[in-house]
């Protein structure tokens with residue numbers, strides 16, 4: 162249960178007053194329900210006894226106004242507090258979940274690619290949606306009702322000090338014991354199916370997303386039927402765990418109801434005993450017996466909720482895995498970010514993992530300010546990895562990377578990224594318009610600036626010919642554009658960003674010779690004055706550069 166406590170603190174710490182208010186409303190609902198039944202029990206018995214006495218010829222006076230007033234009051238407060246409680250508690254929990262999603266995204270965003278590579282996108286999607294959603298159980302069904310039940314039982318025990326302790330105390334003791342035992346049993350039994358359900362749900366979502374993302378390939382290779390069958394199996398597994406969880410939850414609820422009913426039977430037996438001893442009058446018997454029925458309402462939801470805690474705990478463990486992943490450390494005293502200067506590697510060693518091949522083996526590279534260079538090398542030699550290093554997305558195992566003479570380790574990530582532009586090999590286009598995709602780089606850019614960036618990236622003419630121009634929808638991942646167009650749109654985004662240092666990974670990949678030449682002609686003047694490193698297989702297609710380097714077997718040498 163240790164893993165749950167930090168999350169309880171996190172949740173409670175955000176909206177302590179709202180959560181306290183919600184719990185008190187839960188308590189108010191239970192007090193009203195118990196009060197309603199208790200006063201009804203008293204009133205019904207009193208009127209019944211008065212009727213019998215009247216039939217026997219006795220003269221009886223019974224005040225009907227005060228008890229019926231209380232009955233109306235409790236009936237009213239019960240409905241109102243239940244309504245307000247549902248509204249308030251769900252509102253605060255939805256707000257909490259929204260906050261947690263933003264918090265989770267902020268934890269994931271700075272993770273290094275080698276850490277992020279441990280989690281698949283579909284898995285992260287499941288964590289930020291289903292796992293965070295599972296946390297609603299923690300307050301709504303576990304914390305709130307449990308605290309309300311404890312307070313309710315305490316109030317009942319205190320009330321018993323004045324009224325019929327011989328009945329109230331044993332009844333409360335029985336319910337409190339059941340209130341501890343049943344949830345504890347439920348929590349223990351829910352652990353395994355809860356964790357299995359979380360895993361089955363992730364498998365289902367990952368499989369479904371994979372199937373949709375790779376639909377074209379699956380169709381071409383005739384694997385849609387096999388994929389459908391695999392999805393159906395995963396779905397069946399998911400359903401099985403859901404069924405098990407629902408069944409056990411129902412058993413827990415039944416056990417709680419039975420405990421409550423036994424308490425009522427016990428209350429009848431005890432109340433009759435106390436009545437016969439002359440310590441309780443007839444209406445008092447009705448009051449404690451029906452009051453017990455009301456008190457049992459506090460117990461009923463607990464086992465089911467604690468059973469579901471297994472699912473919540475599994476969600477917490479999965480969220481912790483990401484939240485506790487090591488985030489790159491920001492410098493304690495960040496350096497003033499440079500505005501220009503060379504791009505350098507000094508004695509840099511880097512491998513993606515201790516068992517992976519060495520990408521850079523004690524490498525020095527000096528790119529003077531305002532010059533450009535290409536870095537060539539066979540596929541897999543590590544060119545893109547060098548881009549990751551320069552942008553701080555990966556950290557060297559030893560040595561220093563410097564920007565304008567300042568080691569990257571001394572710069573805040575935000576300061577570095579404000580000055581260094583990167584075109585990655587697999588740049589993501591968002592499901593948005595051409596303009597929307599460009600404005601990721603500069604949200605306030607006007608249309609003239611967008612057209613200028615497109616012209617430099619040799620894409621302006623093609624966009625102008627589209628019926629909707631800049632407002633053309635590019636589709637998910639830019640599917641409505643050709644591969645080459647998508648690449649140039651991504652390049653135009655870097656151009657719009659206007660960085661002093663630029664790293665372009667394969668800017669001409671997928672372009673025919675003519676388009677590549679137009680691109681080189683536009684890009685050349687834009688690169689002038691910037692410090693640029695172009696990673697490429699096709700050095701003849703990129704703009705003229707000041708130096709050419711080659712990366713092989715962990716060394717960078719002049720080409």
Ligand SMILES: Nc1ncnc2c1ncn2[C@@H]1O[C@H](COP(=O)(O)OP(=O)(O)OP(=O)(O)O)[C@@H](O)[C@H]1O
Pocket residue numbers: 274275278513520538539540541542543544545546547586
């Ligand atoms: N994010 C990553 N996590 C772990 N390993 C990675 C990562 N990116 C690249 N690698 C590994 O680093 C090695 C070099 O890959 P990289 O993409 O840097 O080479 P490249 O020279 O750019 O290749 P290409 O010319 O084919 O694009 C490969 O073995 C690859 O598996």
